[in-house]
Amino acid sequence: MxxxxxxxxxxxxxxxxxxxxxxxxxxxxxxxxxxxxxxxxxxxxxxxxxxxxxxxxxxxxxxxxxxxxxxxxxxxxxxxxxxxxxxxxxxxxxxxxxxxxxxxxxxxxxxxxxxxVSVAELLGGVFRESIPLSVSIANPDFDADLDFARARLAEGIRLFKVKTGFSTHAEDMSRLDRLAAMLPADASLRIDYNQGLAAVDAIRTLRDVEAFRPAFIEQPVARDRRDAMAEIARALDTPILADESVFSPEEAVECVRSRFADAVSIKLMKAGSFAKGKAIAAIAQAAGMPCYGGTMYEAGIALTAGIHFAASTPAMTLGAEYYTSAFVLGTEILKEPVRLEAGASWLPTGPGLGIxxxxxxxxxxxxxxxx
Known part of the structure; x- marks a missing residue:
């Protein structure tokens, strides 16, 4: 071959x-x-x-x-x-x-x-057939996003991640309040700042959003402010999820040593290979840090690769956002789109990626x- x-x-x-x-x-x-x-x-x-x-x-x-x-x-x-x-x-x-x-x-x-054999089998074997689906609330038209959330709730999705830090703190609090009010008791609210806070007053701001009891707060400050991330992680009761601050296995080791986060978002686009993604997950798991399946704006090929990765990686316990080809992108390039059902994304059958x-x-x- x-x-x-x-x-x-x-x-x-x-x-x-x-x-x-x-x-x-x-x-x-x-x-x-x-x-x-x-x-x-x-x-x-x-x-x-x-x-x-x-x-x-x-x-x-x-x-x-x-x-x-x-x-x-x-x-x-x-x-x-x-x-x-x-x-x-x-x-x-x-x-x-x-x-x-x-x-x-x-x-x-x-x-x-x-x-x-499937890619998941090549990566160590299938640990799970489906991954709980986490969807992001990031539309500046928040009424449209509430409609989006209601539709996803009706489909069985229970993980919702609100993008914050692009507007005022008051607006963030209002959006969080409105979404939290409509979520059922079995839903999980997460918050993602995408590096949007200044380190100088991040803790004071984040103490306010802790009132919503989010499952985690993702990347509150700039990627290279790992010192501030560590201070935030020590100061808050809410777990801090590292995204942009952990691209590589070496940065995962630094995260464990300095404990600048409590959990890690693994994006294959950051890792650069399945093997490096696996290494990040192993480092995090050894330190007792759960992992989340992050994505960029990915079409069906990359989303399917992410599903194979998460399906074969026990540490991926916080869900994953393998949905963009269905809800965000306007073009579908797979003959059989990524299967989204019962609040989860599902591992395809067939050899290779199965696409x-x-x-x-x-x-x-x-x-x-x-x-």
Whole structure:
């Protein structure tokens, strides 16, 4: 089984709703990247990168990383040598975790198809078939978001994460109050500042929002203010979830040593490979820190990869947000969309990622093709 062709597509996904965050807003569209690896015997493996410029990188940079620097590492290679290929990727180019993750997805998809097993089985075996679904409340039109929340409640979803820090504290408190008032007793409220608070008065602000008894408060201050994160974690009763402050296993070790958070959000786009995501989860689990499945604005390929990861990783106990292709993006590129049912996202059956890409829909969203 030899890879003889690689295609890299720069895409643009339309959005169904405006989104605001503590750092960065999204209005109409977002760029993305889709990569496909083709073997001489007719198999195709799929991967996806979901960079966001205010978070880590750009889609254009991910396309260049894949096309120029990572392409030579896979052409003429056996995808079953994926551990070696990914180690070479780290030596070849610094950073660009989204591009590397897209490559790793496609390699695992090919490996699983060839072996007749799922990616979750390749990653250690299936621990759970479904992952409780957490949806984010991030629309500046809060009345529309309340309607969105009601619809999700009717579908059985019980995990709701409110994006805060993009407006005034008074507005945040009002939004939290209105949402909390409509949530049933069995629902879990979470709060995500996306780095939106200044460290100088973060504790005073967060003591107010503790009144809503959230399950966790995510990334209240800037990524590099881990000292402030540690002070906040010590001062509050509410668990602090690290997102932007933990990209890598090395940063997960730092989180454990300094205890600047009580839990960790694992995003494959931050980690840069399944193996590094697994390492972060193992470090967190050894320290007694539960993990949450975060995402960027991902289409169905990356969401499915996340489901395989969470399904095979016991530490992922806080739920996951594997829903954006259904509720946020305006384009569906899978023939069978990610299964969302009974308040959860479900592991697909079939070898590899277990997906079939709708290439006509993908073509419609493609801005540029290389390879």
């Amino acid at each position: 030899i890879i003889d062709r690689m295609q890299v597509r720069l895409t643009r996904w339309p959005l169904k709703m405006t989104r605001k965050h503590g750092v960065g807003d999204v209005a109409d569209t977002l760029p993305g990247v889709v990569v496909s690896l083709h073997t001489k015997d007719g198999l195709t493996g799929w991967g996806e990168a979901a960079p966001w410029s205010v978070f880590s990188g750009t889609a254009e940079a991910a396309v260049a990383a894949l096309d120029v620097y990572l392409r030579p590492l896979v052409i003429g290679r056996d995808p079953r040598r994926l551990a070696r290929i990914m180690a070479e990727a780290d030596r070849t180019i610094v950073g660009h975790p989204e591009a590397k993750m897209a490559l790793d997805m496609a390699l695992h998809d090919l490996f699983g198809q060839a072996a007749g 079939a890409v709708d290439e006509a829909a993908l073509k419609g969203a493609t801005m540029e093709v290389r390879g």
